[in-house]
Amino acid sequence: MTESHPFFSPKTHGFVRVAAATPVSHVGDPAANAQEHLALIRQAADQGVDLMVFPELSLSAYAIDDLHMQAALLDEVERQVAVLAQATGGGTAEHELIAVVGAPLRQGDALFNCAVVMGGGQVLAVVPKTYLPNYREYYEKRWFAPATARTEDVIRLNGETVDFAPGLIFEAVNRPGFVFAVEICEDYWAPLPPSTRAALAGARILLNLSASNIVIGKADERAMLSASHSARTLSAYVFTASGWGESTTDLAWDGQATIHELGSKLAEGERFALENHLTIADIDVDRIGLDRLRNGTFADCARNEGEAATVVPFMAREDVVESELIRPLDRFPFVPDDxxxxxxxxxxxxxxxxxxxxxxxxxxxxxxxxxxxxxxxxxxxxxxxxxxxxxxxxxxxxxxxxxxxxxxxxxxxxxxxxxxxxxxxxxxxxxxxxxxxxxxxxxxxxxxxxxxxxxxxxxxxxxxxxxxxxxxxxxxxxxxxxxxxxxxxxxxxxxxxxxxxxxxxxxxxxxxxxxxxxxxxxxxxxxxxxxxxxxxxxxxxxxxxxxxxxxxxxxxxxxxxxxxxxxxxxxxxxxxxxxxxxxxxxxxxxxxxxxxxxxxxxxxxxxxxxxxxxxxxxxxxxxxxxxxxxxxxxxxxxxxxxxxxxxxxxxxxxxxxxxxxxxxxxxxxxxxxxxxxxxxxxxx
CATH class of the missing domain: 3.40.50.620 (HUPs)
Incomplete structure (x- = not known):
């Protein structure tokens, strides 16, 4: 891509390019997983991505059971968090974007299932998982504490102190409307997902880091939830699940990745793939804002049900380059092409x-x-x-x-x-x-x-x-x-x-x-x-x-x-x-x-x-x-x-x-x- 008139760049017109990343997983090997992450970060940056999200516990792998309680593994996770953060921008950074990575992290004597939000060469904040499944094949409460168990709203990570709470709002100071929030897997199966309140607080893009093993019919359920949630919250919803390489001791994984906006599917990744890949789409955050502006019920609900949220500011990439829009676009909007x-x-x-x-x-x-x-x-x-x-x-x-x-x-x-x-x-x-x-x-x-x-x-x-x-x-x-x-x-x-x-x-x-x-x-x-x-x-x-x-x-x-x-x-x-x-x-x-x-x-x-x-x-x-x-x-x-x-x-x-x-x-x-x-x- 080459520099051009700002008119020809999607960023000029209120679009945010997002990627749902599906890395190959290495069971209990944070260093190997970090290398897979770095490869996808480089690929995303080359394609002009502003914001990317990885699956749940992507640095450690999800299905490792009691290995989550091993100090050596947890120490290595923290070291690899620093490596990935440095790659996202600032100083000697390799690339400029925001990456959200899944990792098990400690606060005091408790272990949390977390989303680590990185950008500008540093960790911006950490979001712990709110709802821990402990039914059927799930046993997360054996290893993790819920978000409500944290002792304070900050966490120390590699010598730095950052915000640590569910419902954080991440807002670009240089790109109006580029506002996102994060939840993890089970959170959006809950009757009241944390992202609902985040949307009411202003988030226009909702991210979900998921492991989510696959059984017959579950892919349709995930897509239905993502579509309906993006429609109900007048938002975009980006979902990515664990794929190839996760342990199949008792479960299987399909690596489903979807991006929805206002109820419509923008992109869907390949399931059951054997290699790293990205699912990319341009989200129209300006359109989301205009829809909310017109919808008085959304504003009323925000006043009645919304809660004050901590805002984490960040600098988004500002390169203005000519690019084709990556999203479905009907030439005849009154006549669908399907x-x-x-x-x-x-x-x-x-x-x-x-x-x-x-x-x-x-x-x-x-x-x-x-x-x-x-x-x-x-x-x-x-x-x-x-x-x-x-x-x-x-x-x-x-x-x-x-x-x-x-x-x-x-x-x-x-x-x-x-x-x-x-x-x-x-x-x-x-x-x-x-x-x-x-x-x-x-x-x-x-x-x-x-x-x-x-x-x-x-x-x-x-x-x-x-x-x-x-x-x-x-x-x-x-x-x-x-x-x-x-x-x-x-x-x-x-x-x-x-x-x-x-x-x-x-x-x-x-x-x-x-x-x-x-x-x-x-x-x-x-x-x-x-x-x-x-x-x-x-x-x-x-x-x-x-x-x-x-x-x-x-x-x-x-x-x-x-x-x-x-x-x-x-x-x-x-x-x-x-x-x-x-x-x-x-x-x-x-x-x-x-x-x-x-x-x-x-x-x-x-x-x-x-x-x-x-x-x-x-x-x-x-x-x-x-x-x-x-x-x-x-x-x-x-x-x-x-x-x-x-x-x-x-x-x-x-x-x-x-x-x-x-x-x-x-x-x-x-x-x-x-x-x-x-x-x-x-x-x-």
Whole structure:
């Protein structure tokens, strides 16, 4: 790695690189174990790791039973602690990082199972194990005292006195948010793990040094505990267990290592490996802090249940080098790249939409609805939802009144798709040509188009959009129905809707909580499973292959009006929307993440069944330009439209822009602070 602009370093954007170390174990041989540790420390440092954790009692080995009580072994452990501490930084240090090592250490006449936290060439503090298992195969109380048995809150180690207590908080003085705490094995099987209070006291990364012998099914249990604990405590959880080399006199070991953040798995190491290895991931401590900032329950719990904790300050490594992000990063955050998860998300999203519409119809005692069918993505998805809702309510699909309303730029392709879809679904279809009414309006308001001039301005577009909505509402009155909206979440974020009409207004909008990128996959999901009938599937696939366009301006030189050419690629806009609205991240960090996801064809993975025409790349210049446009539209020009939205169900996490939901903002704000931050921190 070479020095570069700070923008290209994960450390600049609030990431801490952690490693769960799985060393080869040497039974009762601290010197040999220390050499394995040193090799992994060197490897971790070379890979830019900031914080690494070893298994429980890694210096002595865990399964050595009464050998823990031998003075010669304990003396050697202390000598090797000094060797490892020196290797972690400061003076003649070999490397700069924080290492947490497992060791049996004495305080007075008691022996403790400890985590030794090292950095800057010295031992920073020692954390004793709180809960000692003494059931089934475990017999730790034969050798060790629990943390509550210590006689004071310091321990002397190689002539130095350091803090000695459970629940210590380690905080980097030079890296905001880099705050961690440590617990040992059984501690996180307890009903109230010590790390819970540590998280409430501010720790964002929780480390677990574990021995944890393996039996069938236990690996899943560990992963479940780590995932759920990181979700409940709004933290990252790093777990590493003993592996190859531990004594198998009566037990076996798999060396499981996992890293979770806010409930999601970032990395998992190889189990049953025969060699030293590291499991590495970049933890987003900034994101954890922003999530805690938004979660009032976490803050309330911290006030009610939290306890004062001793803070141990340390200096973290500060090298700013260009590096690829080591963590899963979906290019489409609303569309997971795991096929199984995508199927589950589509199932839930579609049924949320369907049930929302069913409830609205039941509440209004409605039996008919009116929908504009354009042959585009959004109206197609809304129509599919309507058909499924009517089927479940035992209402005839003929009570769905679909209207295609061609204007001055409607193409034969979209019009024919609209008709084919309505016929295949068995809804009542009709056509209203809006051009005569539009021409009359142009004449009435004195628009140049009425005089034969080819003026295709915003008035020209919105006259058409407005007329379509006017017709739909009056048709609803006439047929004792209500208007089903079609506008999606991405359009609401960008303000890509005509205020009061068009995609902006309806009696109920099932798409308002669904991002454009997800709508594409929902339509494909419905088509592939024939959920509304096999007859519609060919037309649905044809619609998916149609370029996104409002079709309000006639084609010029053979090129149709392109939505994405005006507002930007929906793939990028949805990416921006997710991280800005869900977490409140700075524009420069969003740009960094987008560059990591989209800047290199090999840097990410595509969701299942992604068409080739969606597999595109964007360089940093394009990302910055489109992000600038997004910020202006999102923060400055679109909020007044979002302040007057119709009802509709929230579908995706962090994905409601309703003024009654996740997002509330002034309609007369501006985007200056976000634009300034982008310009100041993202290179051209």
């Amino acid at each position: 096929a199984g998860r995508l199927d589950q998300d589509c199932y839930e999203a579609f049924n949320i939409q369907v049930q929302g519409l069913m409830r609205r119809m039941a509440a209004t005692k409605g039996e008919r609805l009116v929908i504009g069918v354009s042959g585009g993505l959004d109206s197609t998805q809304a129509l599919l939802v309507a058909c499924r809702a009517f089927d479940r309510l035992n209402l005839p699909r003929t009570n769905i009144l679909g209207f295609t309303m061609p204007g001055f730029a409607t193409s034969d392709g979209t019009k024919s798709n609209a008709w084919a879809l309505m016929k295949a679904l068995g809804v009542t279809g009709a056509e209203i040509d809006i051009r005569p009414a539009a021409e009359q309006m142009f004449k009435d308001i004195g628009h140049p188009y009425a005089a034969g001039e080819p003026v295709h301005d915003i008035t020209f577009e919105n006259v058409q959009a407005g007329l379509r909505t006017d017709y739909l509402f009056r048709l609803a009155n006439q047929n004792r129905a209500f208007v089903l909206g079609t506008g999606d979440l991405s359009e609401l974020a960008l303000g890509w809707a005509t205020y009061g009409v068009g995609d902006h207004m309806s009696h109920y909008n099932v798409n308002g909580g669904v991002a454009k990128t997800l709508i594409r996959h929902l339509i494909r999901w419905v088509a592939d499973r024939e959920l509304v009938g096999a007859e519609a599937s060919p037309t649905l696939h044809a619609i998916l292959n149609t370029e996104i366009s409002p079709e309000l301006v006639p084609a010029k030189d053979g090129a149709i009006q392109s939505t994405e050419g005006t507002v930007g690629p929906y793939a990028l806009n949805d990416f921006f929307l997710f991280y800005i609205s869900r977490f409140g991240m700075t524009p420069s960090k969003v740009a960094f993440l987008a560059h990591q996801a989209w800047g290199d064809a090999g840097a990410g993975h595509w969701p299942a069944n992604t068409p080739d025409d969606e597999k595109v790349e964007y360089d940093l210049a394009a990302i910055k330009a489109w992000l600038r446009k997004f910020l202006i539209r999102f923060f400055q020009t679109a909020q007044f439209k979002r302040s007057a939205l119709p009802n509709g169900p929230k579908v995706v996490t962090g994905g409601s822009l309703s003024p009654r939901g996740d997002w509330r903002a002034p309609s007369d704000g501006n985007a200056r602070v976000w634009l300034d931050e982008l310009e100041a921190n993202v290179p051209d």
